[in-house]
Amino acid sequence: MAVQIGRSMNNSRSLLMQVRCVPWRCMSALPQMPPCDFKPDTYTGISYERAQEVRKAHLNPALFTFYKKPVMIHQGHMQYLYDTEGHRYLDLFAGIVTISVGHCHPKVVEATHKQLNKLWHTTNIYLHPTIHEYAEKLAGKLPGDLKVVYFTNSGSESNDLALHMARLYTGVYDSVSLRNAYHGASPYLMGLTALSTWRYNTPTGFGIHQSMCPDVYRGPWGGSHCRDSLGQTDRPCSCAEGQCEAKDKYLEQLMDTFRFSMPKDKLGAFFIESIQGVGGTVQFPKGFVKDAFDLVRSKGGVCISDEVQCGFGRLGTHYWGFESHGVVPDIVTMAKGMGNGFPIGAVVTTPEIAKVMGNALHFNTFGGNPLSCAVGSSVIDVIDEEHIQEKANRVGIYFIKQLLQLKDEYDIVGDVRGKGLMLGMEMVTDKKSKEPMSGPAIAEIWENTKNMGLLLGKGGFFGNVFRIKPPMCITEEDVDFSVAVIRKAFNDYLNKVQ
Known part of the structure; x- marks a missing residue:
């Protein structure tokens, strides 16, 4: 599988993430999420295991969950979500494009x-x-x-x-x-x-x-x-x-x-x-x-x-x-x-x-x-x-430029598209054939991004498009973290399949 290696990230914010743009055969450091002063409440509710039992017994059986081990969300703050174990996630799917100005926005x-x-x-x-x-x-x-x-x-x-x-x-x-x-x-x-x-x-x-x-x-x-x-x-x-x-x-x-x-x-x-x-x-x-x-x-x-x-x-x-x-x-x-x-x-x-x-x-x-x-x-x-529309435009332009850089680097990124903070990245086996990336391959990359603290959506008829539609309060630093996580997930996947 050919992989096109493009130019390195030329961005001072990359220091925050402690990660470099490197060839896919090398392993980069684990990306660091931007700091946040918010402290979530200690969770004291139903256990994860009991929630799974209740879901199976009493909720709509057609309901599906993301990830092999679904995330159990406890609290939200602006662009971030917190699970019942206290882990923080950057939410790039916004409750299926629903959180516009931020989770629990104070106003x-x-x-x-x-x-x-x-x-x-x-x-x-x-x-x-x-x-x-x-x-x-x-x-x-x-x-x-x-x-x-x-x-x-x-x-x-x-x-x-x-x-x-x-x-x-x-x-x-x-x-x-x-x-x-x-x-x-x-x-x-x-x-x-x-x-x-x-x-x-x-x-x-x-x-x-x-x-x-x-x-x-x-x-x-x-x-x-x-x-x-x-x-x-x-x-x-x-x-x-x-x-x-x-x-x-x-x-x-x-x-x-x-x-x-x-x-x-x-x-x-x-x-x-x-x-x-x-x-x-x-x-x-x-x-x-x-x-x-x-x-x-x-x-x-x-x-x-x-x-x-x-x-x-x-x-x-x-x-x-x-x-x-x-x-x-x-x-x-x-x-x-x-x-x-x-x-x-x-x-x-x-x-x-x-x-x-x-x-x-x-x-x-x-x-x-x-x-x-x-x-x-x-x-x-x-x-x-808060000039949210203007922010969506500015951060969206910055985001799509970074995603286009990933497209230049990796042959498995077939297409990047969208406007503002409604973006999509279509995954393929290779650019020439445009054959949709298989479900298991998509899932492996997707699971890895979740484990590094990034929640992405999926869509498209073949389920091979990463849907990026975050709360419109995200920052350029959040974009840098997101791109670093996606890059590392790509590298990990490609290292494994070679």
Whole structure:
């Protein structure tokens, strides 16, 4: 297995980690996590062994855990997690892209306590201040006529409602999503989610069709200038300035879906993630989303942007992922980072589309409750006051540059992509074949990074993409530690297989 050895890290912060960039046949010192003054509480709860027994006997058997010996998390502080044995971990997965401003951020905790002591819940058949204050604040963050907010409890519930709303508004049942997309795992949404690993053998997805995923790395088209990212594919690109042949070819595939799978010249909704999350941080060719929206609207359809993972500044350059594509959707769905881990979601749309939900009674018992609205409002305040979006951009640029250096060094790193703090690194057997790295090989590297104090996500259809979506409060020092750990895990793996 060939390994490309690149330039050494030229960074003063490397002294902090006590590690050098060395050829993979040499062993580097164990990377040192940046210091932190926070002291976790001593854990006194259920034992690890008893928790395993309870999980097996009483919890959903479909729940899966990461790692051979799952981590039992006891406490969180900003970008760090602590297990029941007192070990500290740098969290690069943020509870599946959910912790936005940091675990137990003090301002969010304070807002939660304040509301807890005042009013936990009252149904929205009564007025309460928090939902009105938060709805106005949230709507103020969205462009154009996106001003009507429906509060939900999760991203799946938001996408359920958005699909229902689009069908009522257009009067057309048939809708489209992209292959490799993830929009939730409820029975209603399994048709939108186009990953077989998340679908059960039950009737689902009536009236939902999938078009080819415009993946410029694994798809048939795409080259070295396609993405809005510092990370580009190695495939050559012959496109003229301002043009993208790959975009045009993928758009033709979308048009074919309309031609052969939809009622003639009719479309309900088109769902799209700004960057595919569970699918492995897949980015589309520049201009694809804008032209796809134009095409959808020409068929009478509505455009729905799933911002559950990309929203609230995570992409750095923009507050919403769809803004990075130069579009304004008809409906936006959101959750996850919206509540920094608290269960809250929303659908935001235009007054015209919102009217269709008045044709029958519609109600959500917990959606927009005082507690969730207080949390969500404080998250927006923290993003603004602490310049979280700008930090995601700055640290994200620094991070992807370091990951691209790893790509230069190692033939097992096939692709690095993403924006801000939504990054992905695709692992392969070698760059030339692009054959996905096997599950056991990925697991070995992954387990090693955990043992060194780094928690990474995994994704992609083949499970071979390391998903890097940390709390947006991480620092450049955290990035240096992360890269040193990943480099050492690569070296350990390659030393073993040779």
